[in-house]
Amino acid sequence: EVQLVESGGGLVQPGGSLRLSCAASGFTVSSNYMSWVRQAPGKGLEWVSVIYSGGSTYYADSVKGRFTISRDNSKNTLYLQMNSLRAEDTAVYYCARTRIAVAGTYYFDYWGQGTLVTVSS
Amino acid sequence: SYELTQPPSVSVSPGQTARITCSGDALPKQYAYWYQQKPGQAPVLVIYKDSERPSGIPERFSGSSSGTTVTLTISGVQAEDEADYYCQSADSSGTVVFGGGTKLTVL
Numbered sequence: 001e002v003q004l005v006e007s008g009g010g011l012v013q014p015g016g017s018l019r020l021s022c023a024a025s026g027f028t029v030s031s032n033y034m035s036w037v038r039q040a041p042g043k044g045l046e047w048v049s050v051i052y053s054g055g056s057t058y059y060a061d062s063v064k065g066r067f068t069i070s071r072d073n074s075k076n077t078l079y080l081q082m083n084s085l086r087a088e089d090t091a092v093y094y095c096a097r098t099r100i101a102v103a104g105t106y107y108f109d110y111w112g113q114g115t116l117v118t119v120s121s
Numbered sequence: 122s123y124e125l126t127q128p129p130s131v132s133v134s135p136g137q138t139a140r141i142t143c144s145g146d147a148l149p150k151q152y153a154y155w156y157q158q159k160p161g162q163a164p165v166l167v168i169y170k171d172s173e174r175p176s177g178i179p180e181r182f183s184g185s186s187s188g189t190t191v192t193l194t195i196s197g198v199q200a201e202d203e204a205d206y207y208c209q210s211a212d213s214s215g216t217v218v219f220g221g222g223t224k225l226t227v228l
Contacts, residue, residue, distance in 0.1 A: 045156070045164065045207055047217035094163055101170055105211040107154040109175065111163040
């Protein structure tokens with residue numbers, strides 16, 4: 001059974017940093033594309049970042065240069081390092097297994113339960 | 122930036138058919154996907170590649186595409202189908218885009 005469990009969320013001051021983790025079971029993270037998707041309170045879904053099985057990474061313009069996606073193959077875990085956090089980064093962050101539809105386009109077939117990040121002073 | 126447009130809300134009575142639309146200029150060239158999200162829960166994929174249904178998703182969920190509009194159809198709506206529904210696709214560069222979401226209310 002595929003399971004994704006996020007952790008690491010919490011309250012952080014503007015300009016601060018936080019690292020989110022997503023522990024996977026039932027499949028191998030390194031053999032799949034993996035993404036982070038966020039949802040601000042009462043708002044819609046926003047794609048944040050993806051890491052390809054080959055290691056390439058891509059980011060939404062809103063987080064480029066501030067967030068870093070990575071994985072630890074030995075722990076079968078996905079990470080999101082978030083630096084220079086802003087109030088507008090406040091959201092529930094979901095990790096999601098990512099499937100390829102056609103070259104360069106993808107979708108999300110399994111999601112974790114999410115972890116809340118609140119950026120506030 | 123590229124946008125996918127969904128109606129904010131749709132209401133139907135139990136047993137009726139609900140249709141939720143999603144419009145975008147790139148939809149004739151890109152697949153669409155649909156997610157169901159109930160309050161306090163993670164999204165669940167209900168339709169992929171315009172009209173394919175993942176295993177475990179009831180047959181009453183179907184998807185279709187026509188030009189710049191894709192449609193999620195829920196036949197014989199049940200109370201448990203009340204949720205927010207999001208379409209997802211990609212812009213011309215392949216960047217993931219989500220629609221704004223549609224709240225389905227079962228009267």
